[in-house]
Amino acid sequence: MNGSYVGIDLAAQPRRTGVAVLRETGEGALLEHVGVGADDDALLDHLEGAAKIGVDVPLGWPKPFVDLLTAHAAGTMTAPASTGGDWRRGLALRATDLDVHRRTGLTPLSVATDRIAHPALRWAGIEARLRAEGLDTRRDGAGQICEVYPAAALRIWGLAHRGYKGAEKGAPRAALVDALDAQLPALDWNGHREQCAAEDDALDAVLAALIAREVDHGRAVPPPAEQRGLARQEGWIWLPREGTFPLRTDAAG
Incomplete structure (x- = not known):
């Protein structure tokens, strides 16, 4: 472990993909790199040797959805009792999506039914490359990769x-960066603060790196024992523990 953490705000296209590298220092942490516009090769270069990598994208698809597609393709699908909303929601959301909603009231985008599937497909290809190169890509977060959700962490x-997202949201994004700066005196922005205020992809990449550090330091919530097998297929969103805050070791976080 070299004390570096990588955060990736993955988009379907490289031009909107943010990446941040956070490195431990004696007094806190330094933002060594923040950039927007990373292709697959650039991402792999940044990931080399990282202690933990936080990726803001679904790492897998709901198992019931995958099972349905397999049966549908084979022509062996059993007719459901109803094709109503409850049945469709059971296919659209992963176990971790439901857990995030229970904990925070936020519902992650459905990788089965929403446009987030496009960056998720890109990640599936990147994951295959990483696995071929020997990285531990277990989707439950037990390896080098962990799935993160910046909005839920902020909450x-x-x-x-x-x-705070979008070109027209510059003022609230700048206010959020100011609030983070006030709460994170041990974070050295290293000249990247203005970029994070200007680009939400950069800011989310920094947040992903901070969450990855929280996971590595044991201040995030793992999948419960009864869901670990499912999380290895579907992925698991690692949320910070209540009462914790990045770069703090006191009782208040």
């Missing part, structure tokens, strides 16, 4: 978690 940390 748990008591910070603004909505209304």
Whole structure:
């Protein structure tokens, strides 16, 4: 472990993909790199040697959805009792999506039915490359990769978690960066603060790196024992523990 953490805000296209590298220092942590516009090769270069990598994208698909597609393709699908909303929701959301909603009230985008599937497909290809190169890509977060959700983390940390994304949201995004700066005196922005205020992809990559550090330091919630097998297929969103805050070791977080 070299004390570096990588955060990736993965988009379907490289031009909107943010990546941040956070490195431990004696007094806190330094943002060694923040950039937007990373292709697959650039991402792999940044991931080399990282202690933990936080990826803001679904790492897998709901098992019931995968099972349905397999049966549908084979022509062996059993007719459901109803094709109503409850049945469709059971196919659209992963176990971790439901857990995030229970904990925070937020519902992650459905990788089965929403446009988030496009970056998820890109990640599936990247995961295959990483696995071929020997990285531990277990989707439950037990290896080098962990799935993160910046908006939910911000909510748990008591910070603004909505209304900061988009070119027209510069003012609320700058306010969020100011709030983070005030709460994170041990974080050295290293000249990247203005970029995070200007680009939400950069800011989310930094948040992903901070969450990855929380996971590595044992301050995030793992999948419960009864869901670990499912999480290895579907992925698991690692949320910070209540009462914790990045780069703090005191009882308040």
